[in-house]
Amino acid sequence: MIARASIPLFLILTVGAATALSAGYPLLQAKIVPMLVGGTLLLLCLVQLLGELAGKRPARTGEREGEPAARALLREGLWLVGFCAAIYLLGFLTGLAGYSAGYARARGAGWGPALGLGASLAVLCYVLLIRLMQTDLYPGLLPRALGWG
Amino acid sequence: MLDAFLQGLVHYADPAALGFLVAGVSIGIFIGIVPAIGGLTAMALLLPLTFGMEKVAGLSLLMAITAISSTGGSITSILMNIPGEGTSVATMLDGFPMTQKGEAGRALGAMLLSASLGSLLGVVLGFVMIPVVRPLVMAMGKPELFLVIVLGLSLLAVLSKEAPVKGLISGFLGIFISLIGFQESTGVARLTFGSTVLFGKLDLIPVTMGLFAGAELSELGAAGESVVPVERVRAGRELRRQIHQGMRDVFAHRWLWFRSCVLGYLIGVIPGIGGGAATFVAYGMAKHTSRDPERYGTGCVEGVIAPEAASNAKEGGALLTTLALGLPGSTSMAFIIGALLMHGIIPGPEMLRNEVGLAFTLFWGLALANVIGGALCYVIAGYCRLSRIVALPSRYLVPVTVALVLLGSYVTNGHLGDLVVTIVFTGVGLLMKRFGYNRASLLLGFILGLYFEEFFWISLQSRGALFFLRPGCLAVLAVMVCLYSLEPVKKLLARRARRAVPA
Numbered sequence: 001m002i003a004r005a006s007i008p009l010f011l012i013l014t015v016g017a018a019t020a021l022s023a024g025y026p027l028l029q030a031k032i033v034p035m036l037v038g039g040t041l042l043l044l045c046l047v048q049l050l051g052e053l054a055g056k057r058p059a060r061t062g063e064r065e066g067e068p069a070a071r072a073l074l075r076e077g078l079w080l081v082g083f084c085a086a087i088y089l090l091g092f093l094t095g096l097a098g099y100s101a102g103y104a105r106a107r108g109a110g111w112g113p114a115l116g117l118g119a120s121l122a123v124l125c126y127v128l129l130i131r132l133m134q135t136d137l138y139p140g141l142l143p144r145a146l147g148w149g
Numbered sequence: 150m151l152d153a154f155l156q157g158l159v160h161y162a163d164p165a166a167l168g169f170l171v172a173g174v175s176i177g178i179f180i181g182i183v184p185a186i187g188g189l190t191a192m193a194l195l196l197p198l199t200f201g202m203e204k205v206a207g208l209s210l211l212m213a214i215t216a217i218s219s220t221g222g223s224i225t226s227i228l229m230n231i232p233g234e235g236t237s238v239a240t241m242l243d244g245f246p247m248t249q250k251g252e253a254g255r256a257l258g259a260m261l262l263s264a265s266l267g268s269l270l271g272v273v274l275g276f277v278m279i280p281v282v283r284p285l286v287m288a289m290g291k292p293e294l295f296l297v298i299v300l301g302l303s304l305l306a307v308l309s310k311e312a313p314v315k316g317l318i319s320g321f322l323g324i325f326i327s328l329i330g331f332q333e334s335t336g337v338a339r340l341t342f343g344s345t346v347l348f349g350k351l352d353l354i355p356v357t358m359g360l361f362a363g364a365e366l367s368e369l370g371a372a373g374e375s376v377v378p379v380e381r382v383r384a385g386r387e388l389r390r391q392i393h394q395g396m397r398d399v400f401a402h403r404w405l406w407f408r409s410c411v412l413g414y415l416i417g418v419i420p421g422i423g424g425g426a427a428t429f430v431a432y433g434m435a436k437h438t439s440r441d442p443e444r445y446g447t448g449c450v451e452g453v454i455a456p457e458a459a460s461n462a463k464e465g466g467a468l469l470t471t472l473a474l475g476l477p478g479s480t481s482m483a484f485i486i487g488a489l490l491m492h493g494i495i496p497g498p499e500m501l502r503n504e505v506g507l508a509f510t511l512f513w514g515l516a517l518a519n520v521i522g523g524a525l526c527y528v529i530a531g532y533c534r535l536s537r538i539v540a541l542p543s544r545y546l547v548p549v550t551v552a553l554v555l556l557g558s559y560v561t562n563g564h565l566g567d568l569v570v571t572i573v574f575t576g577v578g579l580l581m582k583r584f585g586y587n588r589a590s591l592l593l594g595f596i597l598g599l600y601f602e603e604f605f606w607i608s609l610q611s612r613g614a615l616f617f618l619r620p621g622c623l624a625v626l627a628v629m630v631c632l633y634s635l636e637p638v639k640k641l642l643a644r645r646a647r648r649a650v651p652a
Contacts, residue, residue: 125556137559
């Protein structure tokens with residue numbers, strides 16, 4: 001019950017703060033819609049919170065049951081954050097190759113397939129996005145500092 | 150008129166024009182399937198190339214990409230829960246659960262036929278509606294558009310009938326999120342907290358990618374399994390049998406398909422409302438009018454047929470507005486206008502007088518691209534074992550798709566901040582899924598919220614507080630009243646009929 005109530009409670013706090021912030025905008029045209037939408041949202045969250053605290057179990061919305069454990073999801077989240085950090089530091093191509101090879105290897109793939117996956121993704125990305133589509137991919141902080149980007 | 154109609158088709162007897170149309174279809178399918186490249190990016194890159202080409206060939210290339218990239222995008226929506234295009238998001242809601250149930254072929258078949266026939270109907274309506282489009286579009290001012298947006302927002306409650314409060318919370322949260330950023334009309338940066346990423350408003354693609362694809366991939370990686378166990382993946386004849394069954398489903402639900410097409414077409418005719426809105430409105434309407442609305446979201450074929458029909462029929466309406474009035478009916482149509490201008494043709498009423506043959510050529514191009522694209526997608530889905538991708542072990546599938554998702558988010562605007570947005574919305578998507586909040590409602594709120602405020606203020610300032618009393622507004626309000634009174638009236642009549650029958 002506490003876990004379910006935490007979502008409306010969190011929304012009440014954040015949306016409440018944001019709505020209060022909107023009230024301080026100098027022009028009516030800037031603040032009226034955020035205040036109306038935020039106010040309605042706060043009211044709905046309050047109804048939901050009271051429902052959760054009263055112990056009612058609302059029906060689920062038809063999404064998949066039997067989700068994986070929170071710890072495993074957290075691990076996946078850390079991989080995602082790590083991938084973004086690698087992109088920021090090393091650039092898209094190196095970050096992409098490193099992340100995909102590392103992820104596959106950590107999940108039990110052999111060194112050969114893992115490195116092959118990383119290299120082929122980086123090559124595909126280079127040919128498709130940089131050569132063919134002329135897209136500018138972020139070169140990375142380190143390559144830039146070293147004058148490679 | 151008949152001469153111009155036939156002349157439009159004769160243009161495609163030229164191998165060069167037909168060749169560029171087929172090339173455009175192939176590019177459209179490819180960029181639709183790969184989430185990192187959107188149809189708009191490809192059109193932006195190819196637009197300058199069309200300058201040196203013969204006008205029919207160049208326009209055919211762009212028209213084919215417009216026509217087919219959403220169909221390609223729906224393939225990844227169904228198989229992997231990753232929208233290749235923004236218009237494919239609504240298809241995911243039932244398409245992916247069908248894949249998880251081992252019915253990927255059926256979902257693909259329904260998607261292909263609904264989309265291809267939807268586009269053809271859109272073109273036919275385009276031909277028929279040429280004389281009436283001008284008064285219709287001119288009657289649709291910002292007040293009417295505002296009420297169409299309100300009609301779309303009213304579907305928030307429909308999308309999550311099972312938990313209406315949670316559905317409304319999700320929808321209003323989507324609208325609230327759409328308000329973040331710089332408001333052009335007042336010059337106020339709202340709820341940005343000094344962040345440059347939030348200053349430019351959140352983009353639809355990173356939000357969608359995180360909310361759906363990111364959340365789904367995180368769960369897939371955490372479970373350490375493939376999307377579908379290998380024994381439930383259909384291939385060869387069994388897969389084609391499923392595809393054919395999906396195609397038959399479209400005929401079985403022909404009225405739903407027809408209604409969705411007309412709805413998508415009408416939204417396409419109105420400039421300024423995106424394709425994402427058309428698909429969600431069609432999906433919401435289908436659920437609202439269904440006898441078993443609780444089946445939606447769990448993998449029912451009607452949830453694939455409705456958004457696909459609307460998505461592709463919309464292009465016929467958008468093309469008509471573009472050619473007849475010179476107003477881009479959708480973002481991709483802005484590129485068609487660009488290509489026409491590069492060839493010295495000014496779209497609008499004059500084009501329909503002086504270049505009516507070319508106008509019909511574009512309509513034929515849209516129709517042919519969909520027929521060729523549908524056939525090509527059938528071959529890819531039925532014979533190239535594309536659906537086996539869902540049986541790949543997660544250790545290979547997750548890094549590849551995560552890479553495509555983050556690339557797709559980044560390439561849209563070229564901002565690294567969009568990667569952060571994708572990750573944040575991955576977390577939001579996971580929490581919403583875990584606690585039973587409706588992600589589709591949040592997305593519908595976000596998409597329509599982008600227009601809601603702008604249209605409201607323009608209506609208020611240009612027409613005054615009673616702007617909703619205009620005839621067009623009253624017509625939209627009447628549609629809304631009819632829509633929501635239909636079910637109670639049906640129930641009342643059924644109750645009376647039961648009472649009338651003696652026990």
